[in-house]
Amino acid sequence: MASIVKRGNKFRAQISLYKHGEHKKLTKTFGTKSDATRWALENELEKGNGKQLAERTTTFAEFFENWIHIIKKNDVKETTFQNYLRTSNIVKKLFGDIQLKDLNDIVVQRKIDEYAKNHSRKTTHEVLLKIKTALRDAYARGYLATDFASLVKTRGKELPKRNKSLSITDLKKLRTYLLQNTDNEFNVLSLLALETGMRRGELLGIRPENLYVDVDDEYGIKVRHSISPTSEDTSLKTKNSKRDISINKEVYDILKAVPIKANGYFFDPDGFNQSAKLAQLLKKLDISKTTFHGLRDTHASFLFSKDIDIAYVSKRLGHINIQTTQNYYLELMPEKKHQQDADALNLLNSLSN
Template sequence: MVNIKKISQTFPTKREANLWALEMELAKGEGKELAHRTTTFADFFENWIYLVKVNDVKETTFQNYVRTSGTIRNLFQDIQLKHLNDIVVQKKVDEYAKTHSRKTTHEVLLKIKTSLRDAYARGYITNDFARLVKTRGENPPKRNKALSITDFKKLRNYVLQHPEDEFNVLVLLALETGMRRGELLAIRSESLYEYGIEVRHSISPTSGDTSLKTQNAKRDVSINKEVYELIRKIPVKENGFIFSFGGFKQSEQLAELLTELDIKKNDVSRIKRYACIILVCTRY
């Protein structure tokens, strides 16, 4: 026997009841699954990422969606799908933007919009209003600034002269190649060839997925003989990688090294690329 969930409501007059019934029939004719409209948006989003997005994206991206799910639950709480419109969503996005950068807010909004479009396509909401919601808020001043040429040379000379510390070789290699932290940590002995490195994998602190960020990230980078010989001297770890993961605290280690060398960190607390020391730093 099929269990059919019905929606009912009481009205003070027969006329109002008839109007409501007509509205329900019209919505049903448009293919709207009205029974699902009482689901909260937070519940819908969570179910959506585990049933739909889990098969569409990489593991690292999926974990990003999972983290966003917590954000959405805090923002929308018990608001049901049937109560959503562009004004409601815009207010919640603006609320989030008060304590987050415009970039972070935009990333969250993109996920919200994608889920709302899916909800509309499945008939859980009656209007495709996602396009009306905008990212607002201010971009905070950049916290990370490039080092001067003088400080860059000071750092490079120091790590080059103290290769006994594995971390110094890691920094040196980053400065020489511009490789990302995850790409550096993913180097194995078979990744090396004479005066070059095959970049094919990346290590993430939040996932076991070792694939590169994009297909275009697959490349070979050249290194000089001196740097090549320094890397070859580092013992390969039991897990097969050359560099220790170090609890993924390389940003803190770098900050300590800059302090030791009396190089101003310019409030660099989190660094995505070691190469950004000479370029423009971005958050990790």
């Protein structure tokens, strides 16, 4: 079992090794306790050779923090790693000094339910997924006696969706305004969101070389980069995110006229305050409120309302599969819903004729 001892302003970490029939000690000194603990755990993990039951006295919060630095850091994108770091702070607040040996599904469920009181079901679910992954890893390494992660369920309030699709009426009003006021770069960015359904980071990641005109004089954007507020990693969210999106010539020419910034991109991230700017614009135009991501939802919902094939919509959005598109993005626009309601009632009425 590892030991951490403070010596002056330093922390000495020590672990026991058993090699070639002899017990040995491996020692190293660090400037902070967290660095010493992480080094000790990493070496304990590398020892392998059976169950590490002695480590069950480690708190779950400590295990989770060390686990994401040792295991997850090299397995996930930088933006995902930053999400794990934020979850680590949540785990510290929720679980405090609760040790691994004291964890079970009831304990974890109570903590998740506590978190769910002030958070949406979606947010709670995202936190729980990361916690479950850590719990399964802890079990696999022998730090937990049972694999109970699957027994813990997501609960929480179903909050109103913020990324609401605009109605067709509001979509037309907004699009007309944006086309008539392209001297403002935010308006161009918003227009592209409506016209392409691209994610905000993908729009901010457009470079001159990403624009294309093919042999059939079709215009488009090659989605190859994504700009994040939490990382310098510009790689795309998934392999399906790499795609070519067609646009009409008018929009293509509007984008081409935007001055290229010093970093080689068309748009400045501008503090990633796009949703706040959009809220001001929508209020000015007397249009229902939505987020900047809601423009992506609007694009998808509009295509769906016009009976565009769902496979095409899914590919255009860069989704992993059609199920993702169905689950999250294809809510009917109000006008389409009313039409579908009327069609359904007419079909039912025809049964009695």
